[in-house]
Amino acid sequence: MNIIIDDRDSSILYTPAWITRDTDGSPRGKPQEFAGTNSQSVAPGSTASFTFTGTQISVFGTLADARQALLQFTIDGIVTPLLLLGVNPPFHRLVFNSVILPRKQHVLVIQDNTLGPSSFSLDYIIYKTDNRDASQTVLLDDQSPGVSFAGAWPQNNTFDFMQQTSHHTGQAGGSVIVTYDNFEDNDTLSLFGPLSSADPNLPSNSPFSVSASIDNGEPVDLPSQNAPPSA
Known part of the structure; x- marks a missing residue:
């Protein structure tokens, strides 16, 4: 089954805290985004970490404006760097799709190394698993x-x-x-x-x-x- 994790889910650990509000204080996000929210890194090297038990994981985000994003995805110590450009329309973009993984616990770390404003905002994560608990959302x-x-x-x-x-x-x-x-x-x-x-x-x-x-x-x-x- 596919489990979907929103960017605001407490199981995602942001270091340091990512931006979740616009300059006017309103929550970041558009109606097209899952749950109407997104999260954006605050500085180069900012990370979002997620621990899961499953066999495959995908990361979806919003790639806005004409800027670029230099991202790094790490699963169990294996690093995948990616350079992504802003696109139009920007929503629901698959920015990372893992290989098939062993059926065990894994740690995904998303690191935004962009110098200056990044085009990337995290929207949601989907991973495949055979089991879930009552707090998780099946897509x-x-x-x-x-x-x-x-x-x-x-x-x-x-x-x-x-x-x-x-x-x-x-x-x-x-x-x-x-x-x-x-x-x-x-x-x-x-x-x-x-x-x-x-x-x-x-x-x-x-x-x-x-x-x-x-x-x-x-x-x-x-x-x-x-x-x-x-x-």
């Missing part, structure tokens, strides 16, 4: 094996979306089925995605009606005004 993306679509659901793949992928439908009656059998006691289920009839693939005046249900329960309407613009 099921629209491309996950447990997700199936009924009706016409063409893809709309852009960097505004998690994992750069999405599916959309303009036909009434289209449905998505998500199957997951590793629930723990007190687990919660969250659904993210654009929810608006302003989608460029839909007529701007089209009626809008979406609902969700769990285990064939009573459907719950999803009003568009309560949904994030993207996730």
Whole structure:
């Protein structure tokens, strides 16, 4: 399974503390970023360390502006240096993807060695594992094996979306089925995605009606005004 770790998760250790607020004091982040947040290093040599038990790990970030970032990724003492350039759009960029790892505990250290302002902000980490505890979040993306679509659901793949992928439908009656059998006691289920009839693939005046249900329960309407613009 894929476990997703937000940049603000307490399991990530920042040395020294990374920037989490803008100059006006508001939290750093954009709606397109996971949980709407990001973290940026404060000086060359700043690190973010994460300990995990799994077989593969990926790091995703925002690469903003025309600046560059000189990053170094270390797993169990093996160092991978990377020079990354700012891109547009900047979101959900895969900046590091490890090789397949032995099934044991590992330590990932992200070090930003950029001189001057860095284009890199940490958004989230995803790692593969066979086990999890109740405090961890499992990521099921629209491309996950447990997700199936009924009706016409063409893809709309852009960097505004998690994992750069999405599916959309303009036909009434289209449905998505998500199957997951590793629930723990007190687990919660969250659904993210654009929810608006302003989608460029839909007529701007089209009626809008979406609902969700769990285990064939009573459907719950999803009003568009309560949904994030993207996730």
